[in-house]
Amino acid sequence: MLRLGALELASNLFLSPLAGYTNLPFRLTIRELGGLGLCTTELVNARSLIEKRDKALKLIESNARDRPLAVQLFGAVPEEMRDAAQCLESLGADAIDINMGCPVRKVCRVGGGSAMMSELSKTAALAQGIVRVVRVPVTAKMRLGWDDANLTAPDLARALEDVGVSAVFIHGRTREQGFGGCVNLAGIRAVVDAVRRIPVIGNGEVTTPQAAKRMLDETGCAGVSIGRGAFYNPWIFRQTEAFLASGELPSEPPFEERVRVMCRHLDLMIEVFGETHGCRMFRKVAPWHAKRLGPAVEFKRRVASLSSRAQFDDVLAEYRAWRAQFLDDRGELLPRFAPTPSNPSFMTGEPAAPSAIPTPRGPVETW
Numbered sequence: 001m002l003r004l005g006a007l008e009l010a011s012n013l014f015l016s017p018l019a020g021y022t023n024l025p026f027r028l029t030i031r032e033l034g035g036l037g038l039c040t041t042e043l044v045n046a047r048s049l050i051e052k053r054d055k056a057l058k059l060i061e062s063n064a065r066d067r068p069l070a071v072q073l074f075g076a077v078p079e080e081m082r083d084a085a086q087c088l089e090s091l092g093a094d095a096i097d098i099n100m101g102c103p104v105r106k107v108c109r110v111g112g113g114s115a116m117m118s119e120l121s122k123t124a125a126l127a128q129g130i131v132r133v134v135r136v137p138v139t140a141k142m143r144l145g146w147d148d149a150n151l152t153a154p155d156l157a158r159a160l161e162d163v164g165v166s167a168v169f170i171h172g173r174t175r176e177q178g179f180g181g182c183v184n185l186a187g188i189r190a191v192v193d194a195v196r197r198i199p200v201i202g203n204g205e206v207t208t209p210q211a212a213k214r215m216l217d218e219t220g221c222a223g224v225s226i227g228r229g230a231f232y233n234p235w236i237f238r239q240t241e242a243f244l245a246s247g248e249l250p251s252e253p254p255f256e257e258r259v260r261v262m263c264r265h266l267d268l269m270i271e272v273f274g275e276t277h278g279c280r281m282f283r284k285v286a287p288w289h290a291k292r293l294g295p296a297v298e299f300k301r302r303v304a305s306l307s308s309r310a311q312f313d314d315v316l317a318e319y320r321a322w323r324a325q326f327l328d329d330r331g332e333l334l335p336r337f338a339p340t341p342s343n344p345s346f347m348t349g350e351p352a353a354p355s356a357i358p359t360p361r362g363p364v365e366t367w
C-alpha cells in the first residue's frame with residue numbers, strides 16, 4: 001500500500017504521462033487489465049485550463065472508471081499554476097502533478113518543464129503556492145537534472161518535500177540525455193536518500209516485471225512508473241504486481257486476448273473521440289498492439305489508413321486469414337515466427353532493448 005498524502009493507492013505501479021498517448025481510452029483499457037495504482041494525464045497548460053480552452057478540457061476528460069487520476073500541469077507563472085490546480089480540484093482530480101521534466105524547448109523557454117530544475121527556490125515557492133490552496137496531494141515529476149554537471153534532483157526533491165509536496169516522480173536521465181543512454185539507477189537512489197518521508201517513484205525504460213523489480217531493489221524507490229512499456233505490453237502492471245508478490249512470471253496473454261484488448265482500445269477511442277477521429281488516432285496505436293502478435297506487416301500496412309470501425313473488422317478478418325500461414329496445427333505460432341531477442345518476449349525475461357521501444361514520433365519526440 002502506498003500513500004500520496006491522504007490518497008491511498010492499491011498498487012505502487014503508475015502510468016507515466018505520454019503526451020498524445022495516455023489519453024482516457026488508453027487509461028481505461030489498461031485499468032481494466034489491473035495492477036495500476038494511479039494514472040496521470042499528459043501535461044496540460046495551466047493558462048489554457050484557466051481559460052477553459054476546449055483543447056485543455058479535452059486533455060483532462062475523465063470518468064468514474066478512470067480513478068484515481070492525477071492531472072499534470074505545466075507552466076511557470078505561480079498564480080496561473082495555483083488557479084489551474086484549484087480548478088482541477090473542483091473538477092474532481094485526485095492529485096495534481098507539476099511537470100518539471102519536459103525538455104521541449106517551447107516549454108523550457110518560458111521557464112516551465114525541466115527549466116524548473118535549475119531554479120530551486122523559485123520552483124519550491126511555486127509548488128508551495130499550489131499546496132496551500134488544494135487539499136488533494138501535489139506531486140512533481142522531474143529528471144535527474146539539466147545535465148551531468150547539474151544533478152539537482154536530490155536538492156529539489158528535498159526542497160519540495162519541505163513545502164508539502166506529497167511525492168516525487170523521477171525519470172533517471174538528465175534533460176541533456178533526452179532518451180539516450182542508460183537510466184541512472186544510482187541517480188534515482190540519490191533522490192530517495194535525499195528525502196525524509198515522501199515516496200519517490202522511479203521511472204525510465206521499465207519494460208518488464210524484472211526491470212521494475214530491479215528499479216525497486218537498486219534504488220529503494222517506493223514505486224515504479226511505466227510509460228512506453230505500457231504501450232508495448234498493456235498487461236505489464238498486472239504481471240509486475242504478480243511477479244513482485246510471488247517471484248513467478250505469469251503466462252503471456254494468448255493471441256485472442258491481445259486481439260480483444262486491441263479492439264477494446266479502439267472502441268474506447270471511438271467512444272471518446274468519435275469514429276472518424278478515434279480511428280485516425282488509432283492508426284498510430286494499433287502497431288503497438290501488433291508488436292506482440294507475431295508477423296503483422298500486412299496488418300500494420302492496412303491499419304495505417306483506418307477510418308471506420310467496420311473497416312477495422314475487415315482488416316482484422318483478413319489479417320487472421322493471412323496470419324494462418326505462420327501457425328502450426330494447434331493454432332500456435334511456428335517457432336521461427338515466435339518472439340526473438342530482437343523482438344523480445346516478456347517470457348524470455350530479457351529486458352527489451354531501448355530500440356525495441358521507440359520514442360513515438362510527434363512534436364514531443366525529445367521528451
Ligand SMILES: Cc1cc2nc3c(=O)[nH]c(=O)nc-3n(C[C@H](O)[C@H](O)[C@H](O)COP(=O)(O)O)c2cc1C
Nearest residue numbers: 016017018019042043171204205206226227228367
Ligand atoms: C511521446 C512521449 C510523450 C511524453 N509526454 C510526457 C508528458 O506529457 N509529461 C511528462 O512528464 N513526461 C512525458 N514524457 C516522459 C515520460 O513520462 C517518461 O518519463 C519517459 O518516457 C521515460 O519513461 P519510459 O521509459 O517508461 O517511457 C513523454 C514521453 C514520450 C516518449
